[in-house]
Each structure stands twice: as structure tokens, then as C-alpha cells.
Amino acid sequence: GENVEQHPSTLSVQEGDSAVIKCTYSDSASNYFPWYKQELGKRPQLIIDIRSNVGEKKDQRIAVTLNKTAKHFSLHITETQPEDSAVYFCAASIDFGDDKIIFGKGTRLHILP
Amino acid sequence: GAGVSQSPSNKVTEKGKDVELRCDPISGHTALYWYRQRLGQGLEFLIYFQGNSAPDKSGLPSDRFSAERTGGSVSTLTIQRTQQEDSAVYLCASRPNFRGSHNEQFFGPGTRLTVL
Numbered sequence: 001g002e003n004v005e006q007h008p009s010t011l012s013v014q015e016g017d018s019a020v021i022k023c024t025y026s027d028s029a030s031n032y033f034p035w036y037k038q039e040l041g042k043r044p045q046l047i048i049d050i051r052s053n054v055g056e057k058k059d060q061r062i063a064v065t066l067n068k069t070a071k072h073f074s075l076h077i078t079e080t081q082p083e084d085s086a087v088y089f090c091a092a093s094i095d096f097g098d099d100k101i102i103f104g105k106g107t108r109l110h111i112l113p
Numbered sequence: 114g115a116g117v118s119q120s121p122s123n124k125v126t127e128k129g130k131d132v133e134l135r136c137d138p139i140s141g142h143t144a145l146y147w148y149r150q151r152l153g154q155g156l157e158f159l160i161y162f163q164g165n166s167a168p169d170k171s172g173l174p175s176d177r178f179s180a181e182r183t184g185g186s187v188s189t190l191t192i193q194r195t196q197q198e199d200s201a202v203y204l205c206a207s208r209p210n211f212r213g214s215h216n217e218q219f220f221g222p223g224t225r226l227t228v229l
Contacts (some may be wrong), residue, residue: 001169006155034217043204043220044156089156099144099208100169101218105155 002027004092006044008103014112021107024072032095033066033073038087038106046077047088052093067073077109085111115139117207117221125227126195134190134224138207146218147180147190148204156204162188195228202226 003026015018025033034049050057050064050073057064061080066073077084085107093101118137126132138145146160158172162182173179177195182188190200202225206218 036218043222045220046217049217099163100147100158100161100171102158103148103156 002030002092002094002100004090004101004102004104005091006107008107009105010108011109012085012110013080015080015082017080018076019077019109021075021086021088021090021109022072023074023092023104024070026071027092027094028058028068028071029094030043030092031094033064034087034093034101035064035075036089036091036103038089044089080111082111082113085109114201117205118217119203119205119221119224121224122222123225123227125183125229127229128197131191132195132226134192134203134226135222136188136205136207138186138188139209139219140186140204142207142209142219143185144208145182145186145188146206147166147206148206149174149201150204150223151201159172159190192226195226197228200228215222 026088031052035047036044037047038044048059048062048064050066052068055066061078063076087106089106090104091101120135143164145162148156149159150156158178161169177193177227180190202223205221208218
């Protein structure tokens with residue numbers, strides 16, 4: 001089955017700097033890669049996703065890149081702000097397939113003042 | 114509209130007791146997932162229902178765990194003979210019919226289970 005590895009487990013960046021979180025996946029059939037943000041005590045919420053027919057996707061300060069050959073994808077947050085502090089989870093699934101979404105173990109992002 | 118709801122929000126039980134956790138997905142969502150999240154940890158897949166297909170139970174950690182989804186809507190996760198290591202937040206998520214629609218999972222608020 002699919003296995004998703006996520007790094008780093010914890011990341012601290014100065015406010016205004018960029019943050020990058022990286023994930024790798026094992027199943028070459030996976031073709032849908034969402035990212036979820038979980039604030040303290042709250043439920044995970046989708047922030048951005050990418051499909052395998054696209055190499056990069058941007059939404060304001062957030063971007064995701066995908067390298068299918070290497071089976072890795074990354075989340076980039078630019079101009080970080082205090083409200084970006086949260087746990088971020090990457091995930092992988094086979095869209096239109098078994099549809100089971102497997103998550104990485106999460107990255108705790110701290111934005112330092 | 115209403116989101117995914119779960120009940121109870123908190124459950125404290127004694128070791129060895131059985132518990133039932135309920136999930137009400139968003140109306141019309143055909144896919145429903147259960148995850149376990151231990152304190153400070155990631156989202157551990159437990160089970161997945163899609164329409165009338167047989168559920169994918171590959172993530173259930175032991176035969177003490179089971180889940181049902183009645184009428185394609187409400188789901189119940191049952192943990193029998195609870196152990197202290199079962200203490201966690203149990204999250205439910207639903208997803209619309211993936212064919213031709215956005216694939217976002219919508220999570221419920223979770224049930225925090227504490228086994229004494």
C-alpha cells in the first residue's frame with residue numbers, strides 16, 4: 001500500500017521568511033496530493049491540492065510542487081505570518097481508484113516573531 | 114450548510130468497556146473515512162466507506178475495532194474492550210462523489226476518547 005513520508009517534523013521560521021515542507025510517496029499510481037492545515041484544537045482543513053498532470057500550483061502565498069519521477073511533492077509558504085503557525089499534513093491517493101487517502105505524520109510549523 | 118458532525122465530543126471510559134462513536138457526514142457525500150489521531154501525532158487511517166462497496170478495513174489496528182455505515186449515511190465506529198492505548202481523538206471525514214467533482218475531504222470536530 002501507499003506510504004507517505006513527511007519532513008521535517010518540526011519547523012521554525014522567522015515571520016516574513018519562507019517555509020518549505022517536503023513529502024515523498026511510494027505508490028507510483030498515486031495521482032492526487034492534498035495538503036491540510038490543522039490549527040491547535042481544531043479539525044484539519046484543506047489548503048491546497050495538486051493532481052499529477054500538473055507540476056506546480058499556487059494560491060496567494062501558498063504553492064505546491066510535484067515531481068512524479070522522484071515521487072515527491074512540497075509545500076511552499078512565502079512571507080509567513082503568525083497565523084500560519086499550525087500542523088501541516090501532506091497526503092496521497094489514487095484519484096478515481098481505491099480513493100484511500102494516506103497522510104504523512106505532519107509538520108509542526110512555528111512562526112517566530 | 115451543515116458540516117460533518119461527530120458525537121460525543123468527549124468520551125471517558127474505563128479500560129475493558131465498549132464504546133461507540135458516531136459520525137454524521139455531509140448530506141450526499143458518498144465517501145466516509147475514520148482516522149485516529151494520538152496526541153501530537155499524525156492522522157492514522159482506520160477505515161473507508163465508498164457508496165455501496167465493501168469498506169476498506171485495512172487500517173483497523175485490531176479485531177476490537179469495527180465500523181458500520183447504515184443507509185450510506187451515518188457511521189458508527191465501535192471499540193470493544195477498550196485499552197489505554199486507544200486513547201486518542203477519532204476523526205471522521207466525508208467526501209463527495211469523486212467522479213467529476215472536487216476531492217476535498219471535510220473533517221468533523223472529532224471525538225476525544227480517554228480510557229482510564
